[in-house]
Amino acid sequence: MYLENINSPEDIKKLNIKELKVLADETRAALINKISNAGGHSGPNLGMVEMTVALHYVFDSPKDKFVFDVSHQCYPHKILTGRKEAFLDSEHFGDVTGYTNPLESKHDIFTVGHTSTSVSLALGLAKGRDLQQSKGNIIAIIGDGSLSGGEALEGVDYAEEYDKNLIIILNDNDQSIAENHGGMYKTLKELRETGGSASNNIFKSFGLDYRYLDNGHDVQSLVEMFKSVKDIDHPIVLHIHTIKGKGLPYAEQDRESWHAGGPFNVEDGSPKVKVQEVDDPVFDSIKELLDTNPEAVVINASTPMGLGMVKGVREEYVKRGQFIDVGIAEENMVAMSSGVAKNGGTVVFGTFAPFFQRTYDQISHDLCLNDSPATMLVLQPGVYGMNSNTHIGLCDIQMFAHIPNLIYLAPANKEEYFGSIINVGV
Amino acid sequence: MYLENINSPEDIKKLNIKELKVLADETRAALINKISNAGGHSGPNLGMVEMTVALHYVFDSPKDKFVFDVSHQCYPHKILTGRKEAFLDSEHFGDVTGYTNPLESKHDIFTVGHTSTSVSLALGLAKGRDLQQSKGNIIAIIGDGSLSGGEALEGVDYAEEYDKNLIIILNDNDQSIAENHGGMYKTLKELRETGGSASNNIFKSFGLDYRYLDNGHDVQSLVEMFKSVKDIDHPIVLHIHTIKGKGLPYAEQDRESWHAGGPFNVEDGSPKVKVQEVDDPVFDSIKELLDTNPEAVVINASTPMGLGMVKGVREEYVKRGQFIDVGIAEENMVAMSSGVAKNGGTVVFGTFAPFFQRTYDQISHDLCLNDSPATMLVLQPGVYGMNSNTHIGLCDIQMFAHIPNLIYLAPANKEEYFGSIINVGV
Numbered sequence: 001m002y003l004e005n006i007n008s009p010e011d012i013k014k015l016n017i018k019e020l021k022v023l024a025d026e027t028r029a030a031l032i033n034k035i036s037n038a039g040g041h042s043g044p045n046l047g048m049v050e051m052t053v054a055l056h057y058v059f060d061s062p063k064d065k066f067v068f069d070v071s072h073q074c075y076p077h078k079i080l081t082g083r084k085e086a087f088l089d090s091e092h093f094g095d096v097t098g099y100t101n102p103l104e105s106k107h108d109i110f111t112v113g114h115t116s117t118s119v120s121l122a123l124g125l126a127k128g129r130d131l132q133q134s135k136g137n138i139i140a141i142i143g144d145g146s147l148s149g150g151e152a153l154e155g156v157d158y159a160e161e162y163d164k165n166l167i168i169i170l171n172d173n174d175q176s177i178a179e180n181h182g183g184m185y186k187t188l189k190e191l192r193e194t195g196g197s198a199s200n201n202i203f204k205s206f207g208l209d210y211r212y213l214d215n216g217h218d219v220q221s222l223v224e225m226f227k228s229v230k231d232i233d234h235p236i237v238l239h240i241h242t243i244k245g246k247g248l249p250y251a252e253q254d255r256e257s258w259h260a261g262g263p264f265n266v267e268d269g270s271p272k273v274k275v276q277e278v279d280d281p282v283f284d285s286i287k288e289l290l291d292t293n294p295e296a297v298v299i300n301a302s303t304p305m306g307l308g309m310v311k312g313v314r315e316e317y318v319k320r321g322q323f324i325d326v327g328i329a330e331e332n333m334v335a336m337s338s339g340v341a342k343n344g345g346t347v348v349f350g351t352f353a354p355f356f357q358r359t360y361d362q363i364s365h366d367l368c369l370n371d372s373p374a375t376m377l378v379l380q381p382g383v384y385g386m387n388s389n390t391h392i393g394l395c396d397i398q399m400f401a402h403i404p405n406l407i408y409l410a411p412a413n414k415e416e417y418f419g420s421i422i423n424v425g426v
Numbered sequence: 427m428y429l430e431n432i433n434s435p436e437d438i439k440k441l442n443i444k445e446l447k448v449l450a451d452e453t454r455a456a457l458i459n460k461i462s463n464a465g466g467h468s469g470p471n472l473g474m475v476e477m478t479v480a481l482h483y484v485f486d487s488p489k490d491k492f493v494f495d496v497s498h499q500c501y502p503h504k505i506l507t508g509r510k511e512a513f514l515d516s517e518h519f520g521d522v523t524g525y526t527n528p529l530e531s532k533h534d535i536f537t538v539g540h541t542s543t544s545v546s547l548a549l550g551l552a553k554g555r556d557l558q559q560s561k562g563n564i565i566a567i568i569g570d571g572s573l574s575g576g577e578a579l580e581g582v583d584y585a586e587e588y589d590k591n592l593i594i595i596l597n598d599n600d601q602s603i604a605e606n607h608g609g610m611y612k613t614l615k616e617l618r619e620t621g622g623s624a625s626n627n628i629f630k631s632f633g634l635d636y637r638y639l640d641n642g643h644d645v646q647s648l649v650e651m652f653k654s655v656k657d658i659d660h661p662i663v664l665h666i667h668t669i670k671g672k673g674l675p676y677a678e679q680d681r682e683s684w685h686a687g688g689p690f691n692v693e694d695g696s697p698k699v700k701v702q703e704v705d706d707p708v709f710d711s712i713k714e715l716l717d718t719n720p721e722a723v724v725i726n727a728s729t730p731m732g733l734g735m736v737k738g739v740r741e742e743y744v745k746r747g748q749f750i751d752v753g754i755a756e757e758n759m760v761a762m763s764s765g766v767a768k769n770g771g772t773v774v775f776g777t778f779a780p781f782f783q784r785t786y787d788q789i790s791h792d793l794c795l796n797d798s799p800a801t802m803l804v805l806q807p808g809v810y811g812m813n814s815n816t817h818i819g820l821c822d823i824q825m826f827a828h829i830p831n832l833i834y835l836a837p838a839n840k841e842e843y844f845g846s847i848i849n850v851g852v
Binding site (some may be wrong): 015019027063067099102103109111112114120121122123124126127128129130131132133148149151152153155156157158160163181182184186187193199200201202204205206207208289294295296297309321323324326327329332334335336337338339340341342343344345346348354357358359361362364365366369370389390395398399402404 | 491493510528535536538539540543546547548549550551552553554555556557558560574575576577578580582583584585586588607608609610612613625626629630631632633634675686702720722723747750752753755757758761762763764765766767768770771772773780783784786787788790791792795796815816819821824825828829846
């Protein structure tokens with residue numbers, strides 16, 4: 001038992017590689033204890049256990065700073081930075097949030113819950129470090145799903161020009177929330193299949209230095225890789241292949257369902273609390289539209305379940321060309337919708353309220369200024385919907401309601417919902 | 427004289443290659459007549475003359491649809507689609523806007539003025555076409571400067587997955603508004619220098635088909651290239667090298683100054699109207715900050731002139747590491763600023779008001795939620811600043827003022843400006 005003696009990253013450094021592997025197993029057990037009893041982001045955290053142990057072994061947090069993209073994969077980091085009780089002891093489950101939080105620990109740099117921010121935030125930390133002529137590694141840890149977001153790609157592009165220490169880890173588990181979408185996933189696959197040597201390399205195309213590691217669950221390889229880049233004097237990408245849901249066979253199998261969820265029985269993954277079947281008027285309205293109008297399409301950005309387009313349901317609409325998931329790319333979702341409408345199609349687009357914050361300019365300039373008739377579905381706005389300070393869509397009405405040519409309706413029940421969408425032409 | 431008989435793209439198709447070259451020269455002359463007498467976007471339009479002639483010769487607008495990114499390079503298109511009088515006759519200069527405008531012509535698909543939107547908008551047009559089982563080529567024309575914007579990269583990434591006709595033209599003149607910034611420009615340069623065969627190819631890394639043309643001013647080569655991809659059944663990128671300011675030696679020499687400007691004497695490029703030297707309190711305040719605080723940095727997204735950081739001035743601050751232009755990447759500008767502030771630096775970031783629309787989520791989630799102390803300079807808001815319906819920053823206060831933890835001040839004069847920024851810590 002090593003975990004009981006780990007109260008800060010300093011304690012991890014006292015272990016040897018063999019002991020680190022045991023610590024990783026204990027960390028995974030603590031993680032499973034929490035998620036199986038209290039729910040949470042299962043898959044992303046299970047896949048980060050070994051990497052987090054190795055990161056804290058090699059780097060010196062908080063002098064070296066980790067920026068977790070979305071930060072829904074930070075549970076192992078929390079376990080290893082003085083917050084293990086919140087995973088081991090059910091009375092303390094509520095002591096920590098599901099994301100990094102500077103109010104909890106000096107090892108958490110940002111409050112983050114949206115995708116695709118880590119590279120830019122890390123670039124800023126690096127610049128802050130260098131303005132003060134101070135030291136330390138800055139490490140961004142971004143999943144393959146988040147990489148398709150415009151903010152991430154802007155950061156990756158600019159990173160090459162920042163000629164000081166910056167380490168970008170691509171935690172590649174070949175999965176977004178749902179399956180990935182976009183051309184980069186074709187070439188990331190080629191890289192995984194060739195041990196990083198395939199000719200089409202998106203990071204090298206952005207001018208960046210690049211290394212690949214295939215077994216992202218081998219502590220020794222991870223430690224060696226991190227040691228080899230510690231205090232590097234320029235930006236580098238470490239492309240590390242991991243398995244989402246690692247350690248729970250059913251989670252490894254069905255990565256979409258195990259992205260996040262409620263309490264479950266560890267032996268077979270069955271839910272501890274039976275989810276009540278409820279009406280889904282959003283899906284009902286979409287289904288009616290698509291089934292009656294072959295020129296209609298629904299466009300979504302990586303959150304198909306929010307629209308009721310779960311696995312087993314959406315495939316038929318994808319096949320018909322009537323359901324499109326663009327991946328984590330909200331700006332593209334809105335602009336593309338404007339184009340569909342402009343060229344005579346009927347279009348509905350939607351995602352969760354907080355993620356609409358990415359699309360102000362596209363709603364204003366690309367869509368409304370162009371009189372493109374489209375229906376946007378802003379899912380779960382307000383504190384009721386998704387309860388984290390990063391995920392409340394409390395300002396969605398203020399944000400959009402003043403945009404010329406936009407009608408913003410907030411139905412309070414099913415009847416008002418159907419009334420609204422009929423009025424605006426779904 | 428061919429131009430006098432060109433009233434629609436149909437008329438262009440009657441000419442042969444030799445005549446097309448003369449038409450291009452006449453189009454450039456009409457363009458120069460307008461910009462030298464009335465001002466406008468000089469460099470971007472001068473570089474697009476031959477390409478526009480060839481596009482309209484090969485494709486069949488409006489059945490085939492062109493989406494011009496930013497659309498500040500659409501003057502030749504306007505000249506060739508029934509609007510030449512607005513360039514030849516000073517009494518009609520005011521008849522057309524500086525951007526594409528569907529109210530002016532069926533050959534203009536969108537009202538556009540912001541960067542990086544064309545690929546996503548074109549994807550939507552393609553989808554609208556296919557929902558109706560209709561025909562036609564969809565052609566996005568995007569400059570290298572716009573390519574660094576997150577919305578563009580989201581579109582390029584998703585494009586690979588759209589397995590129907592879509593043509594993306596990268597009009598690469600190796601220049602943004604100011605010089606380019608970001609790693610992709612290193613590898614685009616390698617592509618230009620190798621005739622498109624360099625190993626690091628950003629488009630192939632996004633899984634896309636790709637062809638290169640070095641002389642983007644040779645009508646015959648352009649026609650051949652466009653003919654070879656007309657009605658293609660999948661997305662393809664045509665990387666075409668052009669010269670910004672082509673045809674006016676001083677504009678080719680100084681591409682930044684000739685991005686846009688007022689009336690000038692054609693013989694030497696000297697301004698017809700002498701620009702009045704005025705106080706620039708924004709630059710004064712920035713200069714004072716940077717000269718007195720070595721831990722301060724100003725971050726900008728491709729509009730350094732808006733902050734008074736013109737050529738000849740900014741180099742010194744760039745050298746000191748106190749001025750950063752991230753290129754067209756507003757999201758990265760804001761998130762990076764949050765990181766600088768979080769790691770102890772003093773940071774000011776700014777660009778023009780309409781381009782701040784790109785950053786709502788970064789202002790809300792990356793910056794304000796994180797208590798990162800930073801000063802944002804929202805330049806030229808309102809109708810006074812930049813008079814196009816795409817460029818008015820009329821809603822900047824409504825858009826941002828409700829964000830928790832943000833203080834939005836609107837100084838009405840120089841004294842109030844200096845009072846404001848001192849209060850918030852510049």
